[in-house]
Amino acid sequence: MDKVGIPRGIFYYYYGDIWKSFFDYLKIPYIISPSTNKEIMLLGTKYSNDEMCLALKTYLGHVSYLEDKCDYILVPRIDNFGLDNQTCTNFLSAYDIVQNTFNIKTLNYNIDLEKHETLKRGLIKIGKILNKKHSELVKAYKYAMKKYKEKRESEIMLNFNKLNSSKVKILLISHPYNTYDDLIGKDIIKYLEKNDVEIIFSDKLDENLTNKLSERISKDLYFKYSKDNIGALELTKGKINGVIFLSAFPCGPDSLVNELAMRKINLPYINLVLDDNSSFTGTETRLESFVDMLKGDIHE
């Protein structure tokens, strides 16, 4: 049976769990590329051009890793989640970039809520390409969504409860594909945890709340994921000690939305912009001094 390749980048961090349960239910074999490592990063650099952000670069590395290991690569095209909730252009273009760069068949679906193209329709579409029956696909979709919602709810609960912790609390404003990537966010999270800081993740909060709350910072925004992110500032207001903005270079939405948020909040923050420079020293200096300041140890 045809094997589906799932690159561990960008979309994976939003839809990975749903895809896995969906394919599991249908008994469709799939392969997920490993955590980002140097080899994958180098492959990504090889296939990308100078305008692409670090996250898209690594994504292409993951696709390249999978190229000869599966029959299809799963690349969705995500346009919008309704009015004023668009995505970054990378989410729209990844599909075309992969098709034009690599010599492999792709499995593709659209998410474009303005045109009523939903995740359900998308998954059913790719299921049919893989020769599954409609009724079976609807069941698989329901199963995947149920499992996803359960996991998501418990993650949100866990993350939200950290706000009651007595430790120093830092809100990490970052996209999940950066936060949880081994070569981008992992070292930062490891450092903060080692230094006894409670990290509240902006992507693990109820996005229905945060999306709406972002209007308190600005009503003119239209990037869905950025709105979700900075809405977290409002949701956690008064309960956190500081904010870390983490983004991949060069990120279009972040350079607009995060900058705006930085000018409006009244909290200590640092802005970390990462590219594929392998040395952690510069980042460590910034983290160490930030944690020092929040803890206030040096004044004793």
Added chain:
Amino acid sequence: MRNCYLGVDIGSISTKGVIIDEENNIITSCYIWTEGNPVKAVRNLIRNIKEEIPEDCVIKGIGTTGSARKLIGLMLKANIVKNEITAHAVGTLTFYPNVRTILEIGGQDSKIILIRNGIITNYAMNTLCAAGTGSFLSSQAKRLGLDVNEFGKYALKSKNPVKIAARCTVFAESDLVHKAQVGYPKEDIVAGLCKSIVLNYLNNVGKGKKIEAPIIFQGGVSKNEGVVKYFKEVLNEDIIVDKNSHLMGAIGIAVLARKNKVGKTYSLELSNVKFDTKAMECTRCSNNCELLKIYRNNELVDSWGSKCGKY
């Protein structure tokens, strides 16, 4: 016998050392270029300091800061290793307890520290790009055939600083070349450069921060009179530059070494200490971590860079 504390600040461009006593008086200090070799620079620094230190002084604590703090911390067996933001703030607060804003421009980093009631409340540092810092000034000074030490005085001669793009070093440099080629006088270009440093700093590092007096300007670039002049002009406030402004990080870390002393006595004899580093790429897994192993007298004292923690 007097108890003394050594603070060493190893920056990308210069290495600073200072010895203070229990009352934070500076006994001796030294400022030399790092020249890309922090270990060698620190050996020279310690040799200079040893010659000048009075005989009745005993070193009771050593602290290191700056970008090579970890490496030199191992070499000197320091009792405290701290980042430069903390060190600068502590150093400045020791002499200026009322300060509200610290502007700092070093060789590769620039930062702003806001202090209210003697407590750091906010700070910002440049992103990893070194635009508008000392290394940019010194490379441009070389290009113009000037010594970086006389750069500031040269800028003061100008009445009409040229406009130079401030956002990015690469653009600034091409702007500078064009201005020179169409015939602008050198002092106007130099002054324009100093002004661009100030504007770049306020746009990139100081954005959105409330800069309130008293303002203290420090770091190597604070020795440049041109930059100081334009800070005064643009901010419309008085700018304090301490005579030891280039040493504040070293003083701060010496103060922290005093506060964190462990009761040990340290020797400044380094000539019999062998200190080596070896770089290698680990091939155990696909991460291919760049490992750096540190040897003190042929004994492995630390290794860095491993993601899995096996080393």
